[in-house]
Amino acid sequence: MANPTATASASKPKRHGRHRHKHAWKDKHYRWVPDGECGWRVQGYVVRHKHKPRRGHHRGPGPRPADRCAPAVAVDRDPRPAGAYQGPFGAAQAKRLLDRAGFGAVPGQAEQLATLGLVGAVQSLTRPSGGAALHGPGPVDDDNNPIAPADAYGHDHLWFLDRMVRSDQPLVERMALVFHDWFATSNAGVSRQQQMIDQSNLFRSACFASFLDLFRAVTVNPAMLQWLNGAENTKQAPNENYGREMMELFSLGADRGAYTEDDIREQARALTGWDYEWSNELGAHNFHFDPKRHDTGTKTVFGRSGNWGWEDSCRLCVEHPLHPSFFVEKLWSYFLPQPPSAGVRSGLENTYRGSGWAIRPVLEAILLSPDLYEGPPMVKPPVVQLASMLRSVGRGVDTEAWTWLCEEAGQQLFWPPNVSGWDDSRWLDTSRLRARWNTVDYVLDSISVNAWSDSYSSTETAEEALARALASWGSPALRDEHRAELLDFAQRSEKLATAKWQQGPYRALRQNALLQLIGVSPDLILQ
């Protein structure tokens, strides 16, 4: 097999040096935005075109999208199982569930979810029926054309982000993100973006069922076979890359005494046999198992000998006594900031073993756990914060800026930093928080007010200003001290307007500042 040089599907466009184009044709467009219930209303907004727009080009809003949420069916699925959270389950708890198991609530959604009760709410997320529906306007690029996820650099990021914003099965998208991090694969080593998208869809289809099935599917997934050299691992010349990482990062963990260097070599032998073809047009394609490349000798893995193949390789890892503890702790870590207690962990391990390595029962137990509702908050990953903000302001994917803003904030989808995924302890430093600040500024494009028109109220009080800003953000809950600070800011700002002409414009500036401050407040950064 030739050794192809993988190249990204498209070259990266030059990044904007500043935050927006200096010269732009401003153009009024119309779009559908949430009406606060389950439906939609038309909203006008200003688009900054890079080029002079053609006469009569489409300015929206297009056909009215389907309703965003189905009316809730109240099912009494309480009482709750032993070990589950036993406290009240109201809008605040439902909001936290949607934050951790999805991408936040659109206005009214948390209240609606709360009517299902805790168990019903969790199961509505973990047991979706049928395929996901995407509600609301589809994703477009800066020129208002549909995105090209397979072909344009960064549009794969927009594609996934759009699903986070619009899918009515948010936990499926959240799990696709979890497994994108768990089995972190990057465009950096994959010939086509479509293969990354296919892998992402694999995570969607397999995220609740058997971990062993998922593990096997990932092992021979074309993106992974390229990324960790699985298709370059042959009988004559084993390549240990996947054999090592499948144990260290995917199923058992390093430094736990779970495996030896010999086990890695033997696993590499068991995994031999995969191959693909290469053409400049298609990149790597036609991934297949070639028996001639497979080592048919006896391999001894974890002391168990046999003529193991790639499916055995995965099974032996999952059957390893140290796998369940690795699995439950890792899955838990995506939803809770502190590890489970020993008792909780061993309960989860039993659930996992007892179900034959099914993901859903463990996931449901995690989402029902008291720690999730009573424990401390955790920092949202950058794309989760962005998707949540877009949902709360009723906006979708309408600019390519979301890609580079997330990259600067430390999380460009399909480009994880390495095979161990993103480092959750490093979401916030001065450069990444600055990127979140800039992201909020971009989100404000759709909710900020024109500061220098004469039309803004010259009599709005501080309380009214804060209420208006919060409503624009979909009424997020704020900690008391943050609300107090924002009110204090609103009052301080009002005092600066001394001249008569300043009354309206300064209040408009104040409104935009409140919108910015809410967006970068700890309340919106934490989940």
Place this chain on the structure above:
Amino acid sequence: MRGHNCCNDYTRSQLLRSAAAEAGRGLPAIEVGMPEPAGTGLSRRSFLSWSAGLALAVYGASKIPLAALEEGIAQAAASDKILVSVFFDGGIDALSVLAPTGDPRYSQLRPNLALAPDAGTEFAEDPALRWHPSAAGLATLHEEGKVSAFPAIGYDHPDQSHFTSRHYYEIGELDVGFHTGWLGRYLDQVGDEDNPLQGLSMDGSLSPMIATAERPVAAIDSVDGYDLYSRVDQPISDEMYKSFARFGSLPSDSAGLSQVRRATAQTDKLRTDLGGLGDFTSLVTYPTTSFSHKLAGLAAFIDAGLPMRVVTIRAAGGYDTHADEAEDLSRGLQETCEGILAFQRDLEARGLADRVLIQMWSEFGRRPEENGSLGTDHGAAGCAFVVGSKAKGEMVGEFPGLAQLDGNDNVRVTSDFRAMYCSLLEQWLGHDAASVIPGASSFQRPVLVKA
């Protein structure tokens, strides 16, 4: 531990990224001897306003007010000696950097990847070895007696996990339980309470090598600009930033909240320090790569008297070359070695070369036998270099040859990385190694520094 580069084809992504980052940038190229343009000098004090432009992230300074850091940096004594640690991420193939072309087994084990017997230049201290052509920068400095090479460095019972082995090197001990880096422990003992620049990572986030228990250290993202743009104009924006800063100083009741508050406070601090300084100037021409650009900035910082003691930076490229090794390795190695050579020349031109020593390392070497993907898998003994005008310039530990390998068919170790650390601490930083490196007394001290 997460957050390390491992087992991917890192080079392509970095190239894509750096290509985007480099587009349009012209480096200030000033030939040696040309007068420095007026108004471009960087003073110790002006660094503080510039620090905004550096996206300075401060670690371990939560106990003191941020304003004190500014004072601390301004007041701290400039260290006489600075150690710059350069990390080849991914396990660089030592058998390509210093290729044993004179070893009869080399071409057998490396039918596709072996360096040609006449490639590069001869390594004078061992005629069986040749410098990779892409390491020409190092070869030049070696000829000048400014490079001490470790052709087979490592430790007993080598671990071939990137994460574990790198961790050993970072903490200076074969134990996974340590929470401070070996240079972090040094800083804890000699550092100031309020000078985060004493330990500086130039890769955006902190290198575990300089992770301290007590003393503040810092990371910078770039050596260029920073701001916090807002659509809100003055005077309202002044009040907005004030409230943003207060989000950072309110009390916290959870680790997550305090993480947000800390980052918020530091971000606003940087914003207020924004000073609008222009580019720094260099006395030599650096290659136009982001790695070299950082080193150019570093040389300017040292010249400005910034109080640094240890600095970490990742080498250009990625070295986990499981496939297509030849191309990836040579590109990254060349970028790195050209950058190091320019940095050394800049330091020499500025008269600072006697104050700076560079240490280059990787978590392990690679398997002598190539794999079937025109690459190599994880191995044991690797290479390291100590570079600078004050470097002793003598090889430490011989190249053990390929006739006899270890039990895993890897190159045998002839020097221990902890011995290198002990010598650097004692001979360069003037500090007792026993207080930093566990079991220091059991290591011989190679002479790494010229008397």
